[in-house]
Amino acid sequence: MVVNQCDDLVIKVPKEFSFKENISYMLRSPNECMFEIRDGKVVKAIPVSGEVPLVEISESTNGNLVIRFLGDTHPINKKVRDEVHLYVRDLFDLDNDLKPFYEMGENDLLLQKAIDEFYGLRIVGIPDLFEALVWGILGQQINLTYAYTLKRRLVETFGRSIEWEGCQYWIFPEAKDIAKLTIDDLAPIKMTVKKCEYLIGIAQLIVEGSLSKSLVMGNGELKEAEKMLVKIRGIGPWTANYVLMRCLRFPKAFPIDDVGLHNAIKHLTGAEEKPTKEEILKLSAPWKEWESYATFYLWRSLY
Incomplete structure (x- = not known):
């Protein structure tokens, strides 16, 4: 309201x-x-x-x-x-009504502490699809600190800004601004050539109208949305599920191969090795319909 x-x-x-x-x-x-x-x-x-x-x-x-x-x-x-x-x-x-998530998490050994400590935390979203996809691609196979550096370079080179009280407030570049660029244009950002190609390709799909929030949402089925995203060059299961979590708000989105998720589970269980996929599936069975929030809270427990 x-x-x-x-x-x-x-x-x-x-x-x-x-x-x-x-x-x-x-x-x-x-x-x-x-x-x-x-x-x-x-x-x-x-x-x-x-x-x-x-x-x-x-x-x-x-x-x-x-x-x-x-x-x-x-x-x-x-x-x-x-x-x-x-x-x-x-x-x-x-x-999103989080009551069912909190009720489920009260009895979950992995989530209990995080829910108690971060009660009221939401999955802070990235409402714009292009921004969410770009952020997901920038973060592939690098640490978070460098991902933020790449994002800043991209935004300050190709975005716009508003000045207020001596500070600049940036607006993320639009797809139409990136779609017309070449790999050489993106060279100052110091991304890999592959990432440059991915960003330009995704921007072109959005400009053409063959990629949008409504198209990905489709009939609301997670697997269909994931399939549509992973067909796009540069988007694998991790990036797809990250975007499905933070932009398209699918509660069942689950980046199961995420290193941060593995580290959180290892830490909370006291294990010497990172969990296998089979172990994660077993541990996450109670999270049904809340996989995205469970993942987000476990990420949050790492720092």
Whole structure:
């Protein structure tokens, strides 16, 4: 539910939501370039309907979210305001009822501690499909720190920005801007040639209209969505499931081959070796319908 108070938007949040825990997660990298945390508030440029409002997202005294438009980016059009509201709801996955997940996790040896420690954490989303796919590809076979470096180079080279109070707030490059590039154009980013090819190819598919959120969502079947994504050059099962988790919000998305997931399970079980796929399938059997959240909470337990 959204309440209009002057220019601000107020979003009522469910009991199973903690702004503090989500902010804590968002602070995991000092090299994040798509938003800034200032005094416990999120400042982010949100491109919607041809406009780019700069917003500050904060918590009210009664625990709800407050969206304040900054500078001269106050939208006059109600459609733009509504889309900003929907974007923030999606960003924090507010339409997902986590009660069943928490009830399941209370009796799960792997999840108990993480749920108790990070209660109210949501899968912080990447609402734009192109951005989610690019981020998934950038992170392939490198550490997270370098992935953030690559993303910053890409965004600051090919994206746009809004300036406010002496700071720049970046807008992720659009598919149409990357689709027309060559590998040589992307050379300053210092990605592998393969990753350059993947990014350009995916951007071209989106521009052509053969790849979109609605097409991937299809009939809502996870396996069909995964099949569609892995047919695309550069997208394997890990990247597909990562995007299905963080962008398309499939609760059963499960990047089972993820190294971070393996490390978390190894740590929590006290095992000397990383778990086999068969062991993970056995341990994850109780997570049915909540594999994405179980994975996200186990990732969070690593740092």
